[in-house]
Amino acid sequence: MACTDGERLVRSFLTAMGPTSADVRMAVRTHLTDDCVWENPGSPVCRGTAEILRLLPPDFARLEVTFRHMATAGNTVLVERMENMLRTDGTPLALNLRVMGAFEVRAGRISAWRDYYDHTRLLTDAPEW
Numbered sequence: 001m002a003c004t005d006g007e008r009l010v011r012s013f014l015t016a017m018g019p020t021s022a023d024v025r026m027a028v029r030t031h032l033t034d035d036c037v038w039e040n041p042g043s044p045v046c047r048g049t050a051e052i053l054r055l056l057p058p059d060f061a062r063l064e065v066t067f068r069h070m071a072t073a074g075n076t077v078l079v080e081r082m083e084n085m086l087r088t089d090g091t092p093l094a095l096n097l098r099v100m101g102a103f104e105v106r107a108g109r110i111s112a113w114r115d116y117y118d119h120t121r122l123l124t125d126a127p128e129w
Helices: 005-015 021-031 049-055
Strands: 032-039 060-073 076-087 092-106 109-116
Touching (some): 005 060, 021 032
Antiparallel strands (some): 076 092
């Protein structure tokens, strides 16, 4: 199946995070709307890129993503993926974290980002797919 514009946008966003913390922050600024709403289990809901940037760990430098499935319904892109989140010194924030996310797209940018994962699995070695 052909990739949608929304799927290309979400893939571009997630793969633009790294290899430095400046790259992570630039990915947020360039791919998300100024009023984007970001939700994660166990974390406060962030409204706007300024809040999102404040919630990100300052030493978060790289996101390694393995995409499993992507699907689009209207303006929403669903993404099943595995993530490794690494600090500036290369130590992990999360390893092999299985994530299901919903990204809403508006005018070529991400306006809402909701991720669902088992937060007890952070910093563990879950088996890969």
